[in-house]
Amino acid sequence: MSDWARENVSVLTAAASAVALALVFGAVGGVIPSSTLPRASDAVLAAIPHFNAAVSVTAIATILLGWRAIARGNVTRHRNFMATSFALFTAFLGAYLYRLIHVGTTEFPGPELVYTYLYLPFLAVHILLAIVCIPFVLHALLLAATRPFEDLYHTRHSQVGFVGAVLWLISFTMGIGVYLLLYQLY
Secondary structure, three states, X not given: OOHHHHHOHHXXXXXXXXXXXXXXHHHHOXXXXXXXXXXXXXXXXXXXXXXXXXXXXXXXHHHXXXXXXXXXXXXXXXXXXXXHHXXXXXXXXXXXXXXXXXXXXXXXXXXXXXXXXXXXXXXXXXXXXXHHXXXXXXXXXXXXXXXXXXXXXXXOHHHHHHHHHHHHHHHHHHHHHHHHHHHHOO
């Protein structure tokens, strides 16, 4: 990567985070018209939540394996697992936003008490963690992408990556909980 990118990781992190969050909020808010994307069949749209649950489980595994790899000093495996985790996150987000743009949000089908006292608080924490983890994950990835691994020891990559990975794991896990509540339990 260029010297400019190496010296401006924070700027790149802020810009990439802003774009990612603008896409999410634009899709949630209905700002992105469904006519901008071709519509898949109803079967494909209905399969996306199940696909995303599988992606989430896989991402949890790759994040944990990446964590284990770096704890054992295997930088190459760590890099590969974390790049895979980010690719899975990107696939998840793309599928989620695509469905959201075409279908909208999914209404909770269960009882009002469960909705009010379990689902909504659980969903709120999941969404908050998903939002907060984005800049941490992007910053750690951009630090890694702009430097040889030996230089990462002189950055905040491990601290930022640790926070990002923890938030990412919790968010993915809670996302599976949301999926279970929406599509399996009720």
